[in-house]
Amino acid sequence: MAANRHPESEPALPASESSLASVVGSNLAAAVSIAAQAGARIDDVNEVFFEVLTRIEEISTLNAILDLVESVFLRALFHELKHISHQVYYHDTDDASKVAHFQNACALVEEYAPQAKQLEVAVLISTSHQYHLSYVSSPKKDLLRRWHCCLRDLIARTPLGELLHHPAARLPRVRWRLRVGFFGIDKLQKFSSVYRDRMNVIQGLDSRRFETFLIVSAQYAASPPRDLAGADLLWGSVDHVVGCDVHDLRAVLTQVGELHLDVLVYPEIGMHPLTCLTAYARLAPVQVTTWGHSLTSGIPTVDYYFSSAWYEPTDAEANYSETLVQMRSLCTSYPDLSIKHRVRKGGADFTSTLEVLPPPPTKLVCCMQTSCKVNLHFLRRTMPRILDGAPDAVFLFMREHFASATRDAISEALAGQVLFLPTLLFGTFRTVIARSTILLDLHPFGGCNTALDSFLEGRIIVTLPGSELPGRFTQGFYRRMGVVDPIASTEDEYVDLAVRFLNDSKERRRVERLIEKRRSVLFNDQASVAEWEDTLLLVSRPWVTLMRRKGGDRAGEDKRACAGWLPRLEFRGCFGCVCTV
Known part of the structure; x- marks a missing residue:
């Protein structure tokens, strides 16, 4: 044809x-x-x-x-x-x-x-x-x-x-600072998981070595969205905020291309049409994505996928169309939202939600993740068995995007001992986690932000790691803390662990105390910021020559003082060579 x-x-x-x-x-x-x-x-x-x-x-x-x-x-x-x-x-x-x-x-x-x-x-x-x-x-x-x-x-x-091919996108260039753009349209403009995963990394980049651009919808060019926690800090930390008309693809491609970026970072590809459509174009010599949507983009003009060795399986490269970079840090400097940028509790949804939660001795099992993560086949194989072992348990799910037929199927599988809660304000959601006895990581597509929220509330989340990145975050966080008790290797063990932590309050409290003691290693991770800096400089080397300023870069001892900093990062670059930091 x-x-x-x-x-x-x-x-x-x-x-x-x-x-x-x-x-x-x-x-x-x-x-x-x-x-x-x-x-x-x-x-x-x-x-x-x-x-x-x-x-x-x-x-x-x-x-x-x-x-x-x-x-x-x-x-x-x-x-x-x-x-x-x-x-x-x-x-x-x-x-x-x-x-x-x-x-x-x-x-x-x-x-x-x-x-x-x-x-x-x-x-x-x-x-x-x-x-x-x-x-x-x-x-x-x-x-x-x-x-x-x-x-x-x-x-x-x-x-x-x-x-689709900006004429200057792959020309060598000489800079004082590396020009790095973050395509923030949609997910960096709201209190999303992507926003929380990336805000501290963007804010933390060394302004002596990086000239940063935050690309957002036109209405947020002058000021950030109202009531977006931490947005003033993010908007104020970058060198340039660039507003685009999201309804005009030609204008977006032209405007981003004319920024003459050295590296264009997509915090997610696949959650909004515009991220895919823009990523189809070669707008910078190096184009990077990471886990907003925790899977490969499949787009040939996206060069690198930034992830972490804490999460990825041994054969992870086979899952990506991009060159996979497995950082030795967590690859995210997640904010401690129990202290900083905490969204207030209160309001109608707070009161009404707490009123419907059954009081003790009922044991609340929190499964409140997006409906797409609920695999009915896995649910039917495991959760009724958990209920058999803990008959006083009630399972909590989100109501949004579940068809009534699907809600009925879940309710039938769990003998009616289930509550479907509406979409909640963040503070209310965190309170529900705090009121829960345990959380269940939904297999095979598990949680990331939900796991971190559970740790901030000192709660156990039982996990069965999947074979790809989306189902492996919780295991990675546990390993980083040195806590392995809630990690299952089979469906039977997943059921047994859930029943054990529901029924054995002494054992549950022991693990909760471990989480409370060690969770600080998961938050505000400066090693991740430092490794993002090093990796951005490394992947841009074939295209960008940076001139040295008098006095040199940030003192090496400062970076090495970051907890968990490791001196070497190796991966196979786009040109087949092994790159090392």
Whole structure:
């Protein structure tokens, strides 16, 4: 099939061009009527995937609306992607079937993209990030690489193709300071896990060696979002805050390219379409991502993935399309939110939530992570057995994004001893953790920030490490503290540990005291900041020559005073050589 260029069709970011009304066309009235009969109200001007896949619970209603999509290509594509993105299909479909459906979606894009019309291009752009694929327990590097290569090739055939390779992006340069940009649109503008993971690293970079750029939405260029804890410090710590029009992809690519960055860091790729679309372009000689979305990007223009040897398995390189850098630090300087930037408790949700929590002697088992992390098959194999061993336990889940059918399935598996809580303010969420007897790390996609929150509240989180990064953070944190008791190696041991810590208060308190005594090594880690500095300088060396200032760099003894600092970091660079710090 010949590759056609689309001279008139410059792809838009998710907006009216990929709306429900645009996609169903003359069938809009029928689609709205079908949704209304099922008790759902859909907004015809919003992006189609959001409206259909998050607002429609019933499978029959969903399929009836998808069948009204006028484009044969989009109709077929949506019927494949629903198995990964729709809340009911997602929890009912096993991982192998999800992978098969995603492969089918990739094949459709490969076949139809060269002749895609403007509307079809806009819809593909709006679905570029495929957020839910991260939570599928299966190797994802080849899947993501195939998907993103399709979409990147599609954009290359549009007028935006000329912006995918900035002319100065890979020219050698001489600097006084390394120019490092952090693409913060979306996740660094809210109190997200990504924001908490990265804020101290960005703030801590040595201003004598780094010229820093924080790239955000235009409305936050002059001042940070109100009520975002610590934002004044973050915005004030960087040299430049750059505001972009998030609805104009051409403007974003042009503006970021004109910054002439030496290193462009994406704190996450895959949680928002714009991170994928911008990462398709070569806007800096070195482009880096890390665990916002804790999996490989699969994008060929992303060069490095920064992680930590505390979390990664021995064969971790096989999971990444990027060059994997395994730091010897934690790779994050996570703030101690029990002391600094603590979001206040109180308010209506605080009072109402505490009122519904059953008092002792009921034992609260906190499983409050995003619904995508709940693997129903694992839940059914393990949690009823935990309940058998601790009959007075009540399991806590988040209500958001669980379809009623999925909530019913969880409740049935746990004999009704379950509470689904609404989305909570951070202070209330932390109070629920503090009131819990133990937490369960949801396998195979575990927690990161939730584990750190549990340690700050002095609570045990029982974990069964997965085979890839998302399921291994909690184990890494425990090992860094020198606490191994709550780490299971099998499902049976996971059940046994949970029952043991629920029933044996003396043993539970012993481990809680260990956590309280040793948790400080996990927070405000200056060794991570120092290692980020060293690694950024190292990966930029092929392109950037830094001139020495009189007096030299920061004194070596200062850096070596950081707890946990290690003098050598080795990884295989993009050019095949072994790089050492």
